[in-house]
Amino acid sequence: MKEGQYSMQTVVTPEEQKKVLELEKMKRSLELQLQEMARKVEEQKQQIAMAMRDPLTGLRNREGVADQINTLLKKETKGTFFIMDMDNFKCVNDTYGHVEGDRVLVRFSSALRKVIESEDIVARLGGDEFIVFSPGLHHKNLIEKKAAHIIRRIERELVTPGRLIKVTVSMGIALSPTDGATFEALYTNADKALYFVKNDGKNAFRFYGETNDSKIKKCTPKASIEEITSRLREKKMEGSFVVEYGNFEKIYRFLERNIARENREVQCVLFTIDEPEAEVFDSIALQRQMEHLEHAITSSLRKGDVTTNYSSSQMLALLMDVNRDNSKIVVDRILQKYRQEAGEDEMEILYESQPLMPEEQVY
Structure with a gap:
C-alpha cells in the first residue's frame, strides 16, 4: 500500500452472517419447492395424457x-x-x-x-x-x-x-x-x-x-318340395362348390363330425397372394389377380370340393377324399392354371395345407 492511502475493510457482524445464512436457506427451500411443484405438474400432465389414451392399444380414447x-x-x-x-x-x-x-x-x-x-x-x-x-x-x-x-x-x-x-x-x-x-x-x-x-x-x-339407397327385397312365392327340387336340379354347377365364408365354416364343422365315421380324408388348403407393401400397390391389380386365382381354383377342382373367399387376397379350399401327397398335385395344377391366366401380371401365390381331423382329435 502506498503512503497516504487507507484500507477499508467490511466488517460482518455475527447477526448479519446469521441473516445471510437464513436467506440462503430460504432460497434453497424455495428452489426445492419449485422443483417439487414442477414434478407434480409433470406428473399431472402424464396422468392427463394417460387418461386420454387407451391402456391396451396406446391409441387415443x-x-x-x-x-x-x-x-x-x-x-x-x-x-x-x-x-x-x-x-x-x-x-x-x-x-x-x-x-x-x-x-x-x-x-x-x-x-x-x-x-x-x-x-x-x-x-x-x-x-x-x-x-x-x-x-x-x-x-x-x-x-x-x-x-x-x-x-x-x-x-x-x-x-x-x-x-x-x-x-x-x-x-x-x-x-x-x-x-x-x-x-x-x-x-x-x-x-x-x-x-x-x-x-x-x-x-x-x-x-x-x-345409406338411404333403396334395397330391393325379393318376394318368393310358396312352392311344393317337387317344385323346389326341380329348380335346384336345373342349376347345374361346374367345378368346386363356391360358398360364402359363413357357410364354409358350417361345412368345415360338419365334416369334422363325420369324417371319422365315414373314414374320409379331407385337406384344407389356404392360397395367399403375396402382395407388395401398400403405399405403391394397386388394389385394382390385386382384385384382378384374385379373380384369376379364384377361377383357377374353382375350375380345377371337382364338384365335391368346397371353396370360399377368405379375404381380399386369400382363398380357402376343402379337398375331399384327398391325402396330403395328392393335394400337392392338385395345388400344382391350380398354380399352373393361374400362371397361364395371369400371364406377365402374375403375383407370387403362397399356400398352406392341413388335414382335417375328426372333432374329437382337435385340440
Missing part, C-alpha cells in the same frame, strides 16, 4: 379424441371420418378367450397405425370400435382407396393360422361438413353407415350419404 377433432374442424372444415369395428370379434372372445381377443385388438391397432397418414387422428373408442379422422381428405375416389386399403391391411394382419374364425372389418364413413361439422355429428352419421354395412353382409365400407 374417446375423451382424448373428441376435443382434438372438434378443434381441427374449426380450422379445417373438410375432412373424412372413418368408423370401423371387427366382424365376428365376439366369436373370437367366446371361442378362444379374452386374452386372444386382446391380442387381436392390439394387432388391429398396430395395422391401423401402419396405414394412416401423419396428420390423421386415430383412436379406440371402446370394445372393437375404432375411428380415423383424415383432415382435408374430401375427394371420393381417394376416400374409397383409403377405406379399401385400411380394410385390406387390417384383414391381412388379423389372419391367424389355426384359427378358423374369420375376423374382417366393417366401416362407416361420414364427410365434413356435408354429414356434420362436429365430432358428435360425424360419429353419429358414420355409425349409421356402419350399421348399414353390418346388416348388409359386413366386410365392406359405406358412405353415410349412400
